[in-house]
Amino acid sequence: MTRTQSQTSRQAGGTPLVELRDISIAFGGVQAVDRVSLDLYPGEVVGLLGHNGAGKSTLIKILSGAYRKDSGEILINGERAEIDSPADARRYNIETIYQTLALADNLDAASNLFLGRELTTPLGFVDDARMEAETRKILARLNPNFRKFSEPVSALSGGQRQSVAIARAVYFNAKILIMDEPTAALGVHETKMVADLIQELKAQGLGIFLISHDTREMMELCDRVSVMKNGQMIGTERVEDVTEDDILSMIIMGRNPKREAVPA
């Protein structure tokens, strides 16, 4: 149902939530991302696929403010957005769950969840009690088994750490969510939990960029998939229009069989 919603919003020519236009970035002599364009609509999940070093994570880090693009433009809700730092991205309600989770291992769950955006008392001191209470609330929803609120996150399991990273993105009312390999380190049960959460967030109208190596998982979770190779965009297809084999050949061969099969 959500899938059809996002499709109609897209087909009706609505404004995309995010539009990346001709984004390029080079590191030294390497063109890591080469004139890539991509868009994302409300309530839509767009998957990014490709080999390691294809440029997926780099592209996504430009949107999340971790890297600065060399050229191209970013539009949020149809308006030009200047994203030069992670703080800028947060102002546009862009939240990112990094593959490394980006947690400070020595701090507890609440400190990590609110890192950079601490709740403070009227005197300007950090309000640890209120932050822990908020953390307990949101984690009760995301991961009811979570108990270790007063221990550093280094004492948590992979799934629990993931819960903290996800809670951080969800708590601050993200409109645009970027998830870099969110299930790579998780067990079966926890992977299912993330999949359910993605459906829930989608239904709330968030736009989600998902990066993964697992083609089958992407076919299940995404509305559209984009494949990158050597910094270039090979193609973006709706999942119901392609087979897993089509996607694999795009990843491996860097060609879009779907487009080539249809004579121009």
Next chain:
Amino acid sequence: MTDHTGDTARDNVAAHGGQGPRRGNLFARFIGATELDTRLLGMVGALALIWVGFHVYGELANGFGAFLTPRNLWNLTVQTSSIGIMACGMVLVIITRNIDLSVGSILGFCAIVMGVVQVNILPQYLGLGHPLIWIVAIICGLLVGTAIGAFHGALIAYGGIPAFIVTLGGLLVWRGAAFLVARGETISPVDPTFSLLGGGPYGSIGAAGSWIVGILGCLAVLALIAFGRRQRVRFHFPLRPVWAEAVLAALGCALVIGAVLLVNAYHWPRGIVNRYAEAEGITIPEGGLEISHGFAIPVLILLAVAIVMSVVMRMTRFGRYVYAIGGNPEAAELAGIDSRMMTVKIFAIMGFLAGLSAVVASARLNSATNALGELDELFVIAAAVIGGTSLAGGVGTIYGAILGALVMQSLQTGMVLVGFDAAMQRVVVGGVLVLAVWLDILYRRRSK
């Protein structure tokens, strides 16, 4: 990252609340209920061992245990001040995975600057003994220290030069500069009011003042415990049992009152009492006039620094970011923390505290020499590390660093009292530093 096998074991430990090894039911219950840091208890135990050890050794070897006397312990607190003040800053530096080798030289340079300002420059304009002299001199010293620290921080953060190199350079540059400014001369005597900040009979607050400090201290302990409990009730977090709260309150107050009794038990030397009585026109009664030292001013300065820095580290965003940068610099950066600016600020604080230490150290000597603070960097780093600050970053506390400074100074003082020579002292201090870090590594491995 996905070590699922260890989870159940860890969950079980967590279910009992708190960390650390658990042995003996009663002790475990006590630690669990009071939520005391076992590491802290270990350090207090080590300190007690050093104190009693030196005292007993003195009794056996020299027939006189000089360590556990009010006089020695009072001196110990004064001697710890200078290193302790700087250790509070070194904790921040080391938590963020940096090091500062230049603090001893910054101290020396600041002391010379303050000496020149109050002895050579200001009296020309204000007249000797003007009440503004000591204040202006201190402000100059603190500004110079802060500026040097910020400059080091900027070279590290924006220049990309490793902290080790920048501050190793600073170690030589500022020691040399201290010599150049005063052409190698010793500047003395310093302004009389300034010299009070170094302690001594006149630089102490006396019995009544110490009781006021003690009562304020007890009230603070009670307020902290009550406030903590109220916060937990408000957010429905698990509470400590009432008996545990009572034990903590009693321990805290006993410690404070014990300290007051101790510093008040150390009386002024007879000669100074006679001179004082003569100057004030008091006739000395039959049994002699007993005037208590009370807390020395440098100790109160250290106390103030410790309280302010603890509040900064535990209750402000700045402190939170210091820990975050130490725990995972990349994550801190991605959370929007400007870690370069943080580095500049942290080194500026370190410089400020080195300047403050220079006030205490030169006031205590009643003079400024270009050699003041030599080798202090090593004692300061040792104090922070012995106090549990991890060189790998992300871990460390202010109270730990001060306890560490106290341990270092206790060793030093104890060896002087039992008659070890300087060479032997260095051998022991060096060995203890390595041993302490090794024990800390073993402790962390076990509690993981």
